[in-house]
Amino acid sequence: MPKKSKKQKKQNELNFTGGDMYVQGEISGLMRLQNKYFNKDTAFTIEERQLLGIHGLLPPVVRSIEDQVELCFMQFLDIDEDLTRYTYMIRLGARNTRLFYKLLAMHGDKCLPYVYTPTVGLACLHAPYVFQLPVVLFITIEDKGHVYNVLKNWPQADVRAICVTDGGRALGFGDLGVHGYPIPKGKVTLYTALGGVRPHYCLPICLDVGCNNPQVREDPLYMGLKRERPSRAEYDEFVDEFMEAVVSRYGPHCLVQFEDIGNADAFRLLTKYRFKYTMFNDDIQGAGVVALAAITAAVNISKSKLEDHRILFQGAGEAALGMANLLFVALKTEGLDDNEARSRIWLRDSKGLVVYDRPPGHLGEYKLMFARKRAAIEKLEDCVREFKPTILIGVSAQYGAFSREVLELMALYNKRPIIFAMSNPSSKAECTAEEAFTYTRGKCLFASGSPSPMLDYAGKKYHITQVNSLYGFPGIVMGATACCISRLPPAIFIVASHTISNLCTDDDYRHWRLLPPLSKLTLCAFEIACNVVEYAYKSKLARRKPHPTDIRAFVKHQMYDLNYEAATKTWLQEYEK
Numbered sequence: 001m002p003k004k005s006k007k008q009k010k011q012n013e014l015n016f017t018g019g020d021m022y023v024q025g026e027i028s029g030l031m032r033l034q035n036k037y038f039n040k041d042t043a044f045t046i047e048e049r050q051l052l053g054i055h056g057l058l059p060p061v062v063r064s065i066e067d068q069v070e071l072c073f074m075q076f077l078d079i080d081e082d083l084t085r086y087t088y089m090i091r092l093g094a095r096n097t098r099l100f101y102k103l104l105a106m107h108g109d110k111c112l113p114y115v116y117t118p119t120v121g122l123a124c125l126h127a128p129y130v131f132q133l134p135v136v137l138f139i140t141i142e143d144k145g146h147v148y149n150v151l152k153n154w155p156q157a158d159v160r161a162i163c164v165t166d167g168g169r170a171l172g173f174g175d176l177g178v179h180g181y182p183i184p185k186g187k188v189t190l191y192t193a194l195g196g197v198r199p200h201y202c203l204p205i206c207l208d209v210g211c212n213n214p215q216v217r218e219d220p221l222y223m224g225l226k227r228e229r230p231s232r233a234e235y236d237e238f239v240d241e242f243m244e245a246v247v248s249r250y251g252p253h254c255l256v257q258f259e260d261i262g263n264a265d266a267f268r269l270l271t272k273y274r275f276k277y278t279m280f281n282d283d284i285q286g287a288g289v290v291a292l293a294a295i296t297a298a299v300n301i302s303k304s305k306l307e308d309h310r311i312l313f314q315g316a317g318e319a320a321l322g323m324a325n326l327l328f329v330a331l332k333t334e335g336l337d338d339n340e341a342r343s344r345i346w347l348r349d350s351k352g353l354v355v356y357d358r359p360p361g362h363l364g365e366y367k368l369m370f371a372r373k374r375a376a377i378e379k380l381e382d383c384v385r386e387f388k389p390t391i392l393i394g395v396s397a398q399y400g401a402f403s404r405e406v407l408e409l410m411a412l413y414n415k416r417p418i419i420f421a422m423s424n425p426s427s428k429a430e431c432t433a434e435e436a437f438t439y440t441r442g443k444c445l446f447a448s449g450s451p452s453p454m455l456d457y458a459g460k461k462y463h464i465t466q467v468n469s470l471y472g473f474p475g476i477v478m479g480a481t482a483c484c485i486s487r488l489p490p491a492i493f494i495v496a497s498h499t500i501s502n503l504c505t506d507d508d509y510r511h512w513r514l515l516p517p518l519s520k521l522t523l524c525a526f527e528i529a530c531n532v533v534e535y536a537y538k539s540k541l542a543r544r545k546p547h548p549t550d551i552r553a554f555v556k557h558q559m560y561d562l563n564y565e566a567a568t569k570t571w572l573q574e575y576e577k
């Protein structure tokens with residue numbers, strides 16, 4: 001065979017740059033098909049198939065992406081098992097990324113619960129069974145000293161948003177160690193599906209530092225390091241190295257979202273990193289965004305003001321404190337002073353009402369701000385009797401904690417009790433929608449953390465709001481990455497929360513919908529992204545220069561294009577050069 005000249009060789013290379021992929025070198029037709037960002041399956045035209053050397057590798061039919069979506073959706077619906085639906089989605093995303101996201105765009109109502117909560121929880125519990133493809137990067141504490149090199153093994157070089165877990169508190173399941181890896185995968189899927197962040201910019205990471213749950217760790221099928229979690233000092237050294245490696249590899253503007261990190265580490269890491277790196281904690285700050293928006297709607301529906309309310313949290317961990325802190329700010333914005341604002345918020349943890357007077361070690365420093373100077377109360381019912389909350393929020397992962405008695409008391413004290421059972425997945429929720437409606441005799445404004453079906457109560461149908469951070473983080477990540485924000489100050493989360501509230505309509509209120517319907521999730525994300533970008537430029541946090549004149553166009557331009565033409569255009573241009 002005659003040797004190819006350098007020029008010929010160059011011409012034969014398909015060097016895809018600029019668009020949403022980067023493929024270089026001599027690649028076979030089959031390899032082109034195997035590039036998930038490039039693959040169009042049967043949507044390749046006959047000419048494209050000939051040009052790319054894939055003619056014959058596909059059946060002759062040429063389908064549009066819309067037809068492909070409908071075919072995939074039929075296959076998806078044909079699957080009876082939740083976990084099999086989950087793996088179907090993972091495999092589709094790993095084979096043809098655009099088709100996967102188009103399916104989520106066209107059938108999100110049915111498909112989102114299979115890439116996110118509640119099914120992602122099931123995937124964690126069956127992690128060894130669902131693991132098939134390298135869709136998450138695993139970095140273990142044994143990689144200490146060369147974390148940067150492990151990051152380099154991720155095939156994409158231009159990563160702009162990372163979601164990282166250590167499996168320390170995987171949803172409501174506690175410490176699952178490395179079996180928490182489906183969590184960041186689910187989250188980054190929503191960066192793209194809802195926020196429009198280009199998928200190759202997103203990197204899900206699972207840090208394996210061990211697992212303190214012997215039942216999980218000693219299971220012969222456990223996939224992580226069979227060791228206990230390290231000392232705080234060793235853990236911190238490792239995570240410090242990880243953050244430094246991220247900056248070295250991807251630059252200081254690469255955003256890191258901490259997710260489902262154990263309570264004992266999450267607050268410390270947030271305090272340490274929030275003004276040093278581009279990062280946030282979704283369970284603390286993201287939960288606050290969505291809860292404040294839903295509470296604002298509930299307050300409006302009940303024609304009251306926030307300051308008229310008393311809020312009791314069942315749970316005093318990351319989510320509860322994230323929400324309590326944001327509510328505290330909102331109450332102060334209404335004109336209350338610190339003490340008045342604090343007096344509206346009570347927390348209950350595993351030891352009862354959070355009070356000052358506790359034995360040493362029983363009051364974590366992050367709870368201090370909301371600790372009551374009064375006698376202890378153990379039971380939730382007694383807390384409700386004493387405080388008579390107007391709003392009751394469950395973030396304790398204690399299934400059934402909102403008992404009949406608790407719910408009846410809420411109805412006794414309030415014309416319109418506001419009750420959120422936010423723990424995930426559904427098997428950990430404090431009560432179901434049906435229980436809340438039944439025991440408050442249909443009086444409550446209710447929301448759940450995972451999706452709930454429409455409720456039929458006393459001959460009327462009710463839409464159940466899903467108060468979940470998915471309303472906030474995809475837009476925050478899109479906005480932050482679009483303008484290369486340097487830090488995420490607390491004001492960003494208030495901006496995001498107000499954006500969601502402002503998208504609630506009178507029609508939502510009439511139907512007791514506390515957040516815009518799920519069909520408006522992409523709109524929420526887009527509006528949040530635009531407002532985050534605007535805030536970032538105003539407050540000089542945006543690194544991307546110059547200041548865009550049209551922020552909406554600026555954000556739109558950077559969003560993932562779900563049409564195949566976007567991919568085709570790039571390589572055709574390269575080929576025709």
Ligand SMILES: NC(=O)C1=CN([C@@H]2O[C@H](COP(=O)(O)OP(=O)(O)OC[C@H]3O[C@@H](n4cnc5c(N)ncnc54)[C@H](OP(=O)(O)O)[C@@H]3O)[C@@H](O)[C@H]2O)C=CC1
Pocket residue numbers: 169170171172173262263282283284286287290314315316317318319320348349350351352394395396397398422423424425428448449450467468469470
């Ligand atoms: N819908 C949403 O958007 C979000 C939902 N969540 C869900 O909320 C739940 C909690 O998450 P997170 O706050 O991060 O977890 P944490 O582990 O940080 O906090 C859990 C809290 O629940 C308390 N608790 C445990 N048992 C009881 C009990 N019997 N009675 C009262 N309190 C109890 C713990 O008490 P102690 O402090 O004494 O240990 C702790 O304060 C999870 O199910 C998670 O999936 C989380 C984030 C967002």
Ligand SMILES: CC(=O)C(=O)O
Pocket residue numbers: 171172260282283423424468469470
């Ligand atoms: C929603 C979420 O992040 C959680 O339940 O942990």
Ligand SMILES: [Mg+2]
Pocket residue numbers: 171259260282283
């Ligand atoms: Mg979480």
